[in-house]
Amino acid sequence: MNHLPLLAVAEPAEKSLLTLAPVDLVIIVLYFAFCLGIGFYLKRYATTGEDFFMAGRKMTAWIAGLSFISANLSSLETMGWSAMAYQYGMLGAHAYLIGAIPAILFLAVVMMPFYYICKTHSVPGYLKLRYGEGPRALAGISFTFMTVMVSGASMFAMAKILHLLLGWDMNISIWVSSITVAIYVAAGGLLSAVFNEVLQFFLIWLGSLLIPILGIIHAGGWHKMMASVQKNAAIIHPTVQNADFTSLWRNLGSFDTNPMGIDWFGMVFGLGLAVSFGYWCTDFLQVQRVMVAKSLRSAQNGTVIGAVLKMLVPLIVTIPGLLGLAVLLNGDGSVMVLVPESDPRANITHHTFNDVLPLLMGQYLGPGLLGLGVTAMIAGFMSGMAGNVTAFSTVWTYDVYRPLLNKNADDHHYLTMGRWCSVLGVIISIGTAYALFYFSNILEFLQVLVFFFIVPLFGTVILGMLWKRATPAAGFWGFFCASSFSIAMWIFVHTFPAGYMPPPKITLGENAVVTLERLGTAENITRVVVESGTVSLLNARAAGAGSDLIAESQTVKSAPLDLAATYANQKVPVLAPSVVLADNKTPFKFGVEGVPVVLKPGVQIAATVVSRKFVPAVFNPDHVKLVARSAKAKPMAVNMYSAWWSFVVCISVTVLVSLFTRPKPEAELKNLVMGLTEIPDEGPSPWYDSPKLWAVVVAVALVAVNIMFW
Amino acid sequence: MEPKKQIPIWFFIGILLAVYGVLIFASGIYYGWISPPIHKVVFADKHVDVWWGLLLVLIGGFYVLRFRPGKTVGQ
Numbered sequence: 001m002n003h004l005p006l007l008a009v010a011e012p013a014e015k016s017l018l019t020l021a022p023v024d025l026v027i028i029v030l031y032f033a034f035c036l037g038i039g040f041y042l043k044r045y046a047t048t049g050e051d052f053f054m055a056g057r058k059m060t061a062w063i064a065g066l067s068f069i070s071a072n073l074s075s076l077e078t079m080g081w082s083a084m085a086y087q088y089g090m091l092g093a094h095a096y097l098i099g100a101i102p103a104i105l106f107l108a109v110v111m112m113p114f115y116y117i118c119k120t121h122s123v124p125g126y127l128k129l130r131y132g133e134g135p136r137a138l139a140g141i142s143f144t145f146m147t148v149m150v151s152g153a154s155m156f157a158m159a160k161i162l163h164l165l166l167g168w169d170m171n172i173s174i175w176v177s178s179i180t181v182a183i184y185v186a187a188g189g190l191l192s193a194v195f196n197e198v199l200q201f202f203l204i205w206l207g208s209l210l211i212p213i214l215g216i217i218h219a220g221g222w223h224k225m226m227a228s229v230q231k232n233a234a235i236i237h238p239t240v241q242n243a244d245f246t247s248l249w250r251n252l253g254s255f256d257t258n259p260m261g262i263d264w265f266g267m268v269f270g271l272g273l274a275v276s277f278g279y280w281c282t283d284f285l286q287v288q289r290v291m292v293a294k295s296l297r298s299a300q301n302g303t304v305i306g307a308v309l310k311m312l313v314p315l316i317v318t319i320p321g322l323l324g325l326a327v328l329l330n331g332d333g334s335v336m337v338l339v340p341e342s343d344p345r346a347n348i349t350h351h352t353f354n355d356v357l358p359l360l361m362g363q364y365l366g367p368g369l370l371g372l373g374v375t376a377m378i379a380g381f382m383s384g385m386a387g388n389v390t391a392f393s394t395v396w397t398y399d400v401y402r403p404l405l406n407k408n409a410d411d412h413h414y415l416t417m418g419r420w421c422s423v424l425g426v427i428i429s430i431g432t433a434y435a436l437f438y439f440s441n442i443l444e445f446l447q448v449l450v451f452f453f454i455v456p457l458f459g460t461v462i463l464g465m466l467w468k469r470a471t472p473a474a475g476f477w478g479f480f481c482a483s484s485f486s487i488a489m490w491i492f493v494h495t496f497p498a499g500y501m502p503p504p505k506i507t508l509g510e511n512a513v514v515t516l517e518r519l520g521t522a523e524n525i526t527r528v529v530v531e532s533g534t535v536s537l538l539n540a541r542a543a544g545a546g547s548d549l550i551a552e553s554q555t556v557k558s559a560p561l562d563l564a565a566t567y568a569n570q571k572v573p574v575l576a577p578s579v580v581l582a583d584n585k586t587p588f589k590f591g592v593e594g595v596p597v598v599l600k601p602g603v604q605i606a607a608t609v610v611s612r613k614f615v616p617a618v619f620n621p622d623h624v625k626l627v628a629r630s631a632k633a634k635p636m637a638v639n640m641y642s643a644w645w646s647f648v649v650c651i652s653v654t655v656l657v658s659l660f661t662r663p664k665p666e667a668e669l670k671n672l673v674m675g676l677t678e679i680p681d682e683g684p685s686p687w688y689d690s691p692k693l694w695a696v697v698v699a700v701a702l703v704a705v706n707i708m709f710w
Numbered sequence: 711m712e713p714k715k716q717i718p719i720w721f722f723i724g725i726l727l728a729v730y731g732v733l734i735f736a737s738g739i740y741y742g743w744i745s746p747p748i749h750k751v752v753f754a755d756k757h758v759d760v761w762w763g764l765l766l767v768l769i770g771g772f773y774v775l776r777f778r779p780g781k782t783v784g785q
Binding site: 021030034045063195198206214362365367368 | 737747
């Protein structure tokens with residue numbers, strides 16, 4: 001039998017990874033005080049609705065650009081995409097290249113003039129002007145729902161890292177950070193959020209940049225790091241042993257040669273078109289940051305600046321993920337294996353994909369720098385959350401509350417509503433934080449939401465901007481059908497008509513007394529004997545051919561009971577988060593796979609047999625094959641293809657319905673549709689102020705980077 | 711009454727970075743030479759914190775001087 005020792009440590013289960021020095025705490029406390037101080041300072045400048053919701057429309061290109069990227073650079077981004085790079089290798093960098101830059105440049109050059117000239121307060125507001133009340137209400141309600149969900153995801157990420165790193169209570173982390181955001185956003189509105197986002201941008205970069213620098217030196221340089229990535233990936237990700245983890249495009253010729261189980265079509269049209277354009281061109285959280293610039297040219301240049309900064313983010317996100325594959329080792333020098341959140345060993349014997357960045361911080365950052373690194377994480381969280389809260393309060397006030405509930409109030413009333421909405425948005429999003437445990441990776445959660453609502457929104461908006469024949473009815477039905485189709489697809493890939501049985505698992509209860517038989521090294525456990533206590537069995541069975549699943553809770557009678565160590569060619573995991581060793585009575589925790597387990601008489605068995613038809617955390621390969629063109633597609637690949645189909649449905653339905661319904665008269669489409677919108681002359685400007693020029697430069701740089709890491 | 715002219719965001723950034731730089735520089739000196747911790751991080755002997763603290767002080771100082779209140783510059 002091939003025994004696989006996973007991890008055996010004799011430490012208290014709740015011990016945190018790091019201990020902060022006093023200087024680290026000072027740095028963190030200073031940051032919170034500074035954020036609140038800025039909020040209170042700016043409160044005097046947010047006296048009208050325009051100030052509060054649109055920051056007075058007076059931001060320069062640099063501030064707009066930095067805020068545009070900082071609002072996106074949340075903890076979800078840094079932790080989640082580091083986890084993605086750990087899981088999918090270099091493919092994770094696509095989120096910052098083809099998955100962002102073309103869309104951001106398109107926003108700058110093509111879409112921004114429409115948003116800016118029609119002076120709308122929000123993207124749903126544009127839909128109202130272009131199509132009418134129906135699409136606006138649909139988009140406004142779905143967007144407010146989505147923002148609080150994403151905000152909850154951000155909170156979860158934050159609380160988890162603080163718990164992992166510092167042992168801080170997750171509830172306290174959530175509430176302290178959330179209340180800080182609520183106060184400074186409620187005080188200064190978007191102005192306060194933008195100020196803090198620019199500040200956070202610097203902290204995130206200066207707090208995170210040392211990790212890739214030191215990590216690459218530690219790995220022996222770029223080429224040695226990539227060689228280690230490829231070598232260790234085969235051990236860390238055994239199900240995709242032959243996949244190439246080090247390329248951007250070379251490995252996308254077929255579904256089998258890359259760790260994501262995707263091909264170039266899914267990457268280009270799923271990520272590069274549907275997800276990316278949906279997120280960057282129509283997610284109001286992002287668009288709001290540049291819509292508030294002081295002029296159209298500033299808005300466009302700010303967006304292009306955002307594209308440049310976005311292209312640099314892989315330095316602090318993708319490289320740490322790759323470093324996780326290359327340099328993270330266990331105490332005995334073996335390669336450290338991180339697992340998905342859904343893995344039964346997660347957070348018991350193994351760290352998870354999402355822990356890759358914190359683990360690297362612990363490895364490289366000493367006192368002071370660690371405080372700055374943790375502050376960078378907190379800043380990332382706060383910026384993401386503030387972005388969601390300000391977008392939520394704007395869309396709720398202008399696109400749900402004012403048109404549907406109270407049309408004729410004065411500006412002061414809407415300002416007050418915006419302030420209270422900021423607080424309310426925080427409170428609602430707190431309630432959503434724990435839903436994340438259903439997903440194997442934080443970003444997948446965000447991705448699911450993106451293709452539910454944002455992709456259909458993009459299809460509706462872009463047809464409205466480029467095609468004057470698109471009708472109000474088509475706008476509503478295109479958006480509605482594509483959103484519904486997205487949700488239906490998500491349900492479909494998680495449905496198991498014949499029932500899904502989770503793999504068997506044996507968990508030893510707290511303080512169960514065990515005897516461990518070992519071979520050679522102390523960690524090489526070959527047999528587990530449970531002397532007393534409780535054992536939980538999930539879909540487990542007794543040893544011996546043809547034995548049935550153990551379905552009833554019982555006490556082991558006179559003879560010892562041997563449990564099956566393997567079933568259907570699958571090694572059964574045995575998890576012991578907190579047990580006592582029989583020989584020396586010391587507390588211990590361990591996890592092993594495929595090791596015989598013997599239950600002595602008197603041991604209590606709590607048995608469960610589970611079979612479900614709908615499992616949100618697991619994909620049905622038969623259904624995945626229909627959506628993502630390969631049964632091997634990983635969750636991210638499924639999401640990209642789902643986004644593509646959602647986009648196709650949106651465009652098809654909108655065009656089809658437009659052909660049979662009445663369009664708006666051209667007079668009503670002025671300044672809303674291409675061909676009916678005159679771009680205002682903003683006067684002469686030097687050549688280096690031209691957004692189109694810089695957009696071309698960035699596009700060339702994008703191509704160069706893709707060729708370099710082909 | 712017209713509110714007073716806003717202090718540029720860059721000034722706030724400068725202050726925070728400069729303060730952080732001083733704190734990290736000082737802790738680098740303290741933990742590097744005066745009272746080294748038992749569990750050292752990778753490259754502890756390179757005293758990265760001292761250099762990084764200095765860098766933050768330089769960046770922060772530049773922004774504080776360039777955008778201090780009263781000096782006429784755009785945001």
